[in-house]
Amino acid sequence: MKIRRFGLGAIALVAAGTLALSGCASGGSDDSAGDTAAIITTNGSEPQNPLVPTNTNEVGGGKILDAIFEGLVYYDGDGAPHNAVAESIETDDATNYTITLKPDLTFTNGDPVTADSFIDAWNYGALASNEQLSSYFFEDIVGFSYDEDSELTGLKKVDDLTFTVELNAPKSDFPLRLGYSAFYPLPASAFDDMEAFGQNPVGNGPYMLDGENAWAHNEKIDLVVNPDYAGERTPVNGGLSIVFYATQDAAYADLLGGNLDVLDAVPDSALSTFEADLGDRAVNQPAAVFQSFTIPERLAHFGGEEGKLRRAALSMAINREEITDVIFEGSRTPASDFTSPVIDGFSDSLEGAEVLEYNPDEAVKLWAEADAISPWDGEFKIAYNADGGHQAWVDATTNSIKNVLGIEASGEPYPTFQEARTLITDRTIQTAFRTGWQADYPGLFNFLGPLYATNAGSNDGDYSNPEFDALINSGAEDTDPASANEKFQQAQEILLQDLPATPLWYSNVTGGYSENVDDVVFGWNSVPLYYEITKS
Amino acid sequence: MAGYIFRRLLQALPVLVGTTFLIYFMVFAMPGDPLLALFGDKTPNPAVLERLREQYHLDQPFIVQYFLYLGGIFRGDFGTSFSGEPVTEILARTFPVTIRLALMALFIEFVLGVLIGLISGLRKGKLFDASALVISLILISLPIFVIAFVAQFIFGIQLGWARTTVSAGAPIQDLILPAFVLASITFAQIVRLTRSSVIETQSLDFVRTAYGKGLSRRRIIPVHILRNSLIPVVTYAATDFGVLLVGATVTEGIFNVPGVGRTLYQAIIRGEGPTVVSFVTVMVLIYLVVNLVVDLLYGLLDPRIRYVK
Numbered sequence: 001m002k003i004r005r006f007g008l009g010a011i012a013l014v015a016a017g018t019l020a021l022s023g024c025a026s027g028g029s030d031d032s033a034g035d036t037a038a039i040i041t042t043n044g045s046e047p048q049n050p051l052v053p054t055n056t057n058e059v060g061g062g063k064i065l066d067a068i069f070e071g072l073v074y075y076d077g078d079g080a081p082h083n084a085v086a087e088s089i090e091t092d093d094a095t096n097y098t099i100t101l102k103p104d105l106t107f108t109n110g111d112p113v114t115a116d117s118f119i120d121a122w123n124y125g126a127l128a129s130n131e132q133l134s135s136y137f138f139e140d141i142v143g144f145s146y147d148e149d150s151e152l153t154g155l156k157k158v159d160d161l162t163f164t165v166e167l168n169a170p171k172s173d174f175p176l177r178l179g180y181s182a183f184y185p186l187p188a189s190a191f192d193d194m195e196a197f198g199q200n201p202v203g204n205g206p207y208m209l210d211g212e213n214a215w216a217h218n219e220k221i222d223l224v225v226n227p228d229y230a231g232e233r234t235p236v237n238g239g240l241s242i243v244f245y246a247t248q249d250a251a252y253a254d255l256l257g258g259n260l261d262v263l264d265a266v267p268d269s270a271l272s273t274f275e276a277d278l279g280d281r282a283v284n285q286p287a288a289v290f291q292s293f294t295i296p297e298r299l300a301h302f303g304g305e306e307g308k309l310r311r312a313a314l315s316m317a318i319n320r321e322e323i324t325d326v327i328f329e330g331s332r333t334p335a336s337d338f339t340s341p342v343i344d345g346f347s348d349s350l351e352g353a354e355v356l357e358y359n360p361d362e363a364v365k366l367w368a369e370a371d372a373i374s375p376w377d378g379e380f381k382i383a384y385n386a387d388g389g390h391q392a393w394v395d396a397t398t399n400s401i402k403n404v405l406g407i408e409a410s411g412e413p414y415p416t417f418q419e420a421r422t423l424i425t426d427r428t429i430q431t432a433f434r435t436g437w438q439a440d441y442p443g444l445f446n447f448l449g450p451l452y453a454t455n456a457g458s459n460d461g462d463y464s465n466p467e468f469d470a471l472i473n474s475g476a477e478d479t480d481p482a483s484a485n486e487k488f489q490q491a492q493e494i495l496l497q498d499l500p501a502t503p504l505w506y507s508n509v510t511g512g513y514s515e516n517v518d519d520v521v522f523g524w525n526s527v528p529l530y531y532e533i534t535k536s
Numbered sequence: 537m538a539g540y541i542f543r544r545l546l547q548a549l550p551v552l553v554g555t556t557f558l559i560y561f562m563v564f565a566m567p568g569d570p571l572l573a574l575f576g577d578k579t580p581n582p583a584v585l586e587r588l589r590e591q592y593h594l595d596q597p598f599i600v601q602y603f604l605y606l607g608g609i610f611r612g613d614f615g616t617s618f619s620g621e622p623v624t625e626i627l628a629r630t631f632p633v634t635i636r637l638a639l640m641a642l643f644i645e646f647v648l649g650v651l652i653g654l655i656s657g658l659r660k661g662k663l664f665d666a667s668a669l670v671i672s673l674i675l676i677s678l679p680i681f682v683i684a685f686v687a688q689f690i691f692g693i694q695l696g697w698a699r700t701t702v703s704a705g706a707p708i709q710d711l712i713l714p715a716f717v718l719a720s721i722t723f724a725q726i727v728r729l730t731r732s733s734v735i736e737t738q739s740l741d742f743v744r745t746a747y748g749k750g751l752s753r754r755r756i757i758p759v760h761i762l763r764n765s766l767i768p769v770v771t772y773a774a775t776d777f778g779v780l781l782v783g784a785t786v787t788e789g790i791f792n793v794p795g796v797g798r799t800l801y802q803a804i805i806r807g808e809g810p811t812v813v814s815f816v817t818v819m820v821l822i823y824l825v826v827n828l829v830v831d832l833l834y835g836l837l838d839p840r841i842r843y844v845k
Binding site: 257 | 566569572575579580581582583584587588591618620621625626629630688689692693696699700701703704705788789790791792794798799801802805806807
């Protein structure tokens with residue numbers, strides 16, 4: 001009897017164990033299959049829009065488009081532009097450009113890449129009734145209109161391989177923008193049925209879709225090497241399999257489990273451990289993402305001279321080093337300007353940048369000076385969207401302010417990103433709010449013009465300073481990149497005095513790769529340069 | 537019987553209309569503009585925004601939007617997601633995955649749960665019973681994401697026996713681990729339910745009579761005890777099947793299962809009204825059907841239960 005009882009006890013344990021065990025017998029991993037070994041698997045997310053270059057403005061789709069299209073220029077790992085489809089891009093006045101294309105380039109369906117491929121694609125992207133999310137990229141080209149359908153008359157075809165571009169105003173960084181996906185060419189067949197094209201895009205890039213059903217919605221997209229590709233981004237692997245993950249945690253588990261080769265986003269839960277987990281296969285470097293909070297001029301106590309003093313005091317009351325270390329586990333880099341270290345022309349020694357350093361004594365002094373103008377009352381609040389993982393740093397930042405200045409300060413959460421953005425856009429928000437900027441192309445102007453120029457599209461704080469506008473414009477007219485950057489830096493020094501946004505830190509790109517791959521380099525836009533990756 | 541089913545289905549109609557209306561209203565009442573979120577931190581041009589609003593009927597008052605949507609449903613048009621895919625296609629793609637996962641989990645929890653519960657009940661107070669109780673108590677008290685993460689870490693990463701996440705196409709062998717995770721909590725419930733039910737049945741007169749007639753245990757246990765003990769268990773398992781079908785959001789997220797739960801979660805985050813409402817509508821349908829099936833199952837298990845004409 002005793003023996004039987006023991007036997008049944010053992011069965012109970014075994015039965016409970018099978019809950020886990022039997023799940024594994026047949027679920028073995030399927031890596032190291034010989035013929036597919038050269039396919040790189042990487043993480044992605046389901047594109048939020050059809051895969052049309054001018055209608056894609058988020059990373060999920062952007063990553064795919066960058067692999068299957070090639071623009072006039074491409075960016076190397078440092079963000080420097082190199083001619084791709086363009087043979088040359090010439091200008092004398094930063095307003096009129098002559099663009100010559102390399103001959104004999106084709107799309108993967110055999111269509112030639114000509115001047116029309118660009119002119120038609122850009123016109124399609126700019127046309128108001130086409131409702132393309134990236135249409136604003138064409139707003140500087142003559143003929144553009146948001147309100148009605150109009151042709152980009154600034155685009156003129158000279159011959160099959162040459163066209164000219166006329167801009168509304170000088171924009172010396174226009175050639176730099178041309179590597180962004182909105183400026184990619186489209187084959188003639190695309191215009192017959194753009195909806196179908198969006199599901200099965202045909203490009204001219206280093207990779208192409210692996211057949212009709214390459215895009216398995218919500219699961220993955222398979223890309224193979226384009227055999228006719230003749231550019232400089234020639235892949236050294238057999239293709240890409242971009243797996244769509246709902247959570248970064250799942251992707252990270254796959255990297256550790258050996259099911260994923262390259263990961264470009266480490267989940268928050270693994271930030272403290274991923275460098276130990278991955279060793280020298282971990283990646284953690286600044287990216288072209290700038291984080292800040294904005295205090296609009298219209299808020300009480302934040303206008304004029306008083307506002308200037310209070311903004312500087314608040315900025316110096318924030319211990320950025322500590323917050324990036326403790327809250328972000330070193331996955332952010334304290335800001336020293338309004339752009340990003342990965343951008344050509346970046347400087348960490350701008351005049352007035354000390355306002356971004358932790359200095360409690362000076363902060364208290366400036367705050368007292370502001371109080372002399374008009375005594376402070378109420379609470380200082382920073383609004384944020386609660387669905388984006390912002391609470392920890394907002395609380396830390398407001399605590400830092402509270403401790404240094406001795407005022408009430410706290411975060412003001414809104415449930416969703418949509419809600420926060422709506423209140424910011426219609427200007428009804430009555431507190432400071434979180435702001436951020438991810439560059440579209442690697443240029444200083446992109447971090448400054450759209451955000452702080454008078455009446456600029458994303459100038460959420462309604463900042464306006466004629467001096468800043470003048471410097472930005474003269475930089476935009478300067479065809480010499482070095483001296484243009486100098487003017488942008490001077491413009492930034494004005495921003496450092498006014499603090500239209502309070503710079504906090506640059507997001508880092510955190511990622512890693514498996515032991516199966518080598519030569520993993522992350523580009524300026526935080527996406528790995530997939531074509532350079534080798535798999536053993 | 538047919539009349540009963542027909543009446544039940546007829547009752548389902550107002551429930552369906554009512555729930556879609558409620559859900560649509562809630563999605564509509566969600567604060568903020570989903571289109572603004574499409575542009576990230578960048579502020580779109582107002583003219584562009586207005587045209588997009590028109591396209592998704594977001595410029596219309598709520599009641600107009602609702603009837604446009606409802607009208608679409610009757611034409612078989614559930615709307616389009618922001619990525620340009622018809623919602624019907626999304627439904628057709630995700631539900632088979634979730635159904636497969638739910639069936640696997642149901643099978644695991646039912647077979648293991650009833651088996652262990654039966655042995656526990658028959659050997660009440662013995663070592664097997666005690667250990668089964670302890671294990672089920674542990675499983676019940678653990679949140680599912682803990683079980684999921686631990687299982688993923690141990691069997692996916694440390695031991696490498698299973699894939700850490702489900703690969704594209706959701707093949708059966710990849711779904712085994714998530715199915716066990718999903719099954720774990722209900723498994724524990726079923727063990728306890730079966731156990732107490734078996735104990736109760738064992739002491740009933742007809743069981744004693746069966747023993748008195750000299751029937752063997754081999755016959756009494758499956759036919760007399762188990763069958764009569766199963767009524768509450770089947771009800772519970774069937775309701776749980778409904779729960780599993782409408783999406784195990786957490787588990788599907790952790791194991792990256794391209795099923796209903798994960799897709800719905802993403803649609804909610806992106807504020808895609810048509811996708812959310814369509815999914816919920818189908819879920820309500822499933823619930824109604826599952827409940828009906830449960831009620832019919834009673835009759836099969838216990839002939840004393842009859843349906844009123």
